[in-house]
Amino acid sequence: MHDTIPVAEIMVTDVVTAPRTAKATEAAVLMRDEGVSSVVVTDGNAPVGIVTEGDFATQLCQRADLGRHELEAVMSTPLETVAPDASIVEAVSALRDDGIEHLPVVAEPAGESDDLVGILTTTELSYYVPHLVHRRSRHETSHPQRQVRTDTAYERDDWTFEYRGEDETTVSVGDEARFTKTLSSDDVEAFADASGDTNRVHLEDSYAAGTRFGERIVHGVLANGVVSAALARLPGLTIYLSQESSFLAPVAVGDRVTATCEITEALGGSRYRIDTTVTDGDGTLVLEGDAVVLIDDLPPAAEE
Numbered sequence: 001m002h003d004t005i006p007v008a009e010i011m012v013t014d015v016v017t018a019p020r021t022a023k024a025t026e027a028a029v030l031m032r033d034e035g036v037s038s039v040v041v042t043d044g045n046a047p048v049g050i051v052t053e054g055d056f057a058t059q060l061c062q063r064a065d066l067g068r069h070e071l072e073a074v075m076s077t078p079l080e081t082v083a084p085d086a087s088i089v090e091a092v093s094a095l096r097d098d099g100i101e102h103l104p105v106v107a108e109p110a111g112e113s114d115d116l117v118g119i120l121t122t123t124e125l126s127y128y129v130p131h132l133v134h135r136r137s138r139h140e141t142s143h144p145q146r147q148v149r150t151d152t153a154y155e156r157d158d159w160t161f162e163y164r165g166e167d168e169t170t171v172s173v174g175d176e177a178r179f180t181k182t183l184s185s186d187d188v189e190a191f192a193d194a195s196g197d198t199n200r201v202h203l204e205d206s207y208a209a210g211t212r213f214g215e216r217i218v219h220g221v222l223a224n225g226v227v228s229a230a231l232a233r234l235p236g237l238t239i240y241l242s243q244e245s246s247f248l249a250p251v252a253v254g255d256r257v258t259a260t261c262e263i264t265e266a267l268g269g270s271r272y273r274i275d276t277t278v279t280d281g282d283g284t285l286v287l288e289g290d291a292v293v294l295i296d297d298l299p300p301a302a303e304e
Helices: 024-034 053-060 088-098 130-134 185-195 205-209 220-231
Strands: 017-019 038-043 046-052 102-107 115-121 160-164 176-182 237-247 256-268 271-279 285-296
Touching (some): 017 024, 038 115, 046 102, 046 115, 088 102, 176 220, 185 220, 220 237, 220 271, 220 285, 256 285
Parallel strands (some): 017 038
Antiparallel strands (some): 038 046, 102 115, 160 176, 176 256, 237 285
8 A cells, every 4th residue: 555655665766967067958968868857956965956858848948048057047946855754645745736747855864965865756656656647636516416326236225325416317527426335344255255366464364463554454456346336326327448546545444435436527429537536434545546437328228
């Protein structure tokens, strides 16, 4: 789970750097020769700024003699950094909050400045947080809450769901479906048997106590399955085309989770991109990602 994975485990340690007095042309040559998209500007071993391919494109629009300028004049500063022991969830938050794609990693030595020890970019994070490239800001909607059963064969008393949309027959950008259920020990054991994933961290208390989680946890795919349950409660017949998910925190066996699915983009041809999240009983975000679905009309038998 991502809140237990530190930045140090996935950062690139061979960072391409240049002193603040280097010329912009020198940094551009470094990017080309090293096959990277940024150069960290340093004073000694302390990072003080960064230049990226995007910075060069912007600066070229403003400076005809860009190549002769020192990096200090064109670098992005103040520099956003992250510590090696920060979780990758914290790193993702920093990248999103500041709208950046490169995050130098610094340690805190005894001296007055921080030492550069690595760099983390959206490329490395894409292996763990693949939906990052599609992430959009959530829509603020005032659609009414509706209880809609579209194509579910049955419901249980301990499940809850809601749908917020303009009406009960169509979907549109901004509509949202939520589904809540407890992921019980019986659920976990049934999923283990059905899927064949009998990893002991899901099934044996004594074994799980010795892992980084300290207790039994729900299969990640089972938690993701609650997203599918929420999608099933959108109007129409929802058909999965793709799903990208990142598991941010473990879900303890017996926890009550809520999946939220918000339609963020109409892709044409009855296809939609959907922002998907799962939170646990304390409101902690445990899973996020996005899905692409096809929403067909219900078959005639379902409308009778």
